[in-house]
Amino acid sequence: MAPKVVSKKEKKRRKRLVMAVLITCIAAAMIGGSLHVMELGSMRMDEMRGKISYDASEVDQHIRAAGEDIRIQETHEARRGEKRAYSETTLNDLLPADVWQELSVMIHIPEGTFEMGTNSIRSNKADRPARKIHTDGFWIDKYPVTNAEYARFVFQKDYRPPLNWQEGKIPAGDEERPVALISWYNARDYCAWAGKRLPEEVEWEKSARGEDARRWPWGNQMDASRLNTYYKVGRSTSVREYEHGASPYGVMDMAGNISEWVFDVYKPYVAGNGGTIEFHPREDQFGKDTGSENVERDVYRVMRGGSWKSDPFSTESYHRNYSLPNMASDFYGFRCASSKKPQGVAG
Numbered sequence: 001m002a003p004k005v006v007s008k009k010e011k012k013r014r015k016r017l018v019m020a021v022l023i024t025c026i027a028a029a030m031i032g033g034s035l036h037v038m039e040l041g042s043m044r045m046d047e048m049r050g051k052i053s054y055d056a057s058e059v060d061q062h063i064r065a066a067g068e069d070i071r072i073q074e075t076h077e078a079r080r081g082e083k084r085a086y087s088e089t090t091l092n093d094l095l096p097a098d099v100w101q102e103l104s105v106m107i108h109i110p111e112g113t114f115e116m117g118t119n120s121i122r123s124n125k126a127d128r129p130a131r132k133i134h135t136d137g138f139w140i141d142k143y144p145v146t147n148a149e150y151a152r153f154v155f156q157k158d159y160r161p162p163l164n165w166q167e168g169k170i171p172a173g174d175e176e177r178p179v180a181l182i183s184w185y186n187a188r189d190y191c192a193w194a195g196k197r198l199p200e201e202v203e204w205e206k207s208a209r210g211e212d213a214r215r216w217p218w219g220n221q222m223d224a225s226r227l228n229t230y231y232k233v234g235r236s237t238s239v240r241e242y243e244h245g246a247s248p249y250g251v252m253d254m255a256g257n258i259s260e261w262v263f264d265v266y267k268p269y270v271a272g273n274g275g276t277i278e279f280h281p282r283e284d285q286f287g288k289d290t291g292s293e294n295v296e297r298d299v300y301r302v303m304r305g306g307s308w309k310s311d312p313f314s315t316e317s318y319h320r321n322y323s324l325p326n327m328a329s330d331f332y333g334f335r336c337a338s339s340k341k342p343q344g345v346a347g
Helices: 008-052 056-061 070-077 088-092 097-103 147-157 184-193 201-209
Strands: 106-109 112-116 131-135 138-141 259-265 276-279 301-304 320-323 332-334
Touching: 088 147, 097 147, 106 201, 112 201, 131 201, 138 201, 147 184, 184 332, 201 259, 201 301
Parallel strands: 131 276, 259 332
Antiparallel strands: 106 138, 112 131, 259 301, 301 320
């Protein structure tokens, strides 16, 4: 039997059919591949989420970073009146008497004019412009508040301890490290308890850079040997570790180690006009001790100094960072200030 002759029209039809089948197979393969990639991505996200979040029952095994799990932080903020982990005697034994004395030192910053901010085009917009500020004299802590000092506050006020303390106690060997996982509210409450206040942003910057507009506390050149930053150590260090990183006034640890809360709300600077701006500290910073009951969720507070995690240029004395006041992280800390020297402090 002679083979059947296929018409040109039929050949075209069959060709179109083959092409349609081929395109359908390619599309199906692409869709299937995309779904597989999405599934792998979802699995990876679940894996990553598992590494940064945790059950409340595992809280003693983790340090919570800001924004990681607000539910955990809210639970922690509500922890009050827990059994005290220290007694007056064991608190005093945390550090030698001479170290307690040294940590209590406050530095007097004299009245005078300094340059705040910068005009450098390589800086963040929030750091500009530079302008002259005249301040009254004030006092500021020589060191950031340490775990040992914060433990006294926790004990005397029945205050909840930082999240990274183990069963309410400072991890062994961390007594002289700056207290961390501190919200702005926690810092405010501590300063009020100590008879002080959080430093104003103006006061903090003057204490760090002096009156010669230096970029870092020691001068205008980055010197990695003078500070703990950029994961060089991988954690915070004793507040007395970098003595050669002191500011012109002898204030320590104002670059790196721990990012410090100051009082101010984060907002743009007033444009400079070449004149001198008068600054007088607020004496009504603190109302009653409300803990974190009135969280200002839409108001950011300023942080200064950079930290052990920061890049080196985030440790410039004029650089500004910020966070919500109810957030806490393993590089959030603080120091206190006062318009006059409080009783019972060295200096």
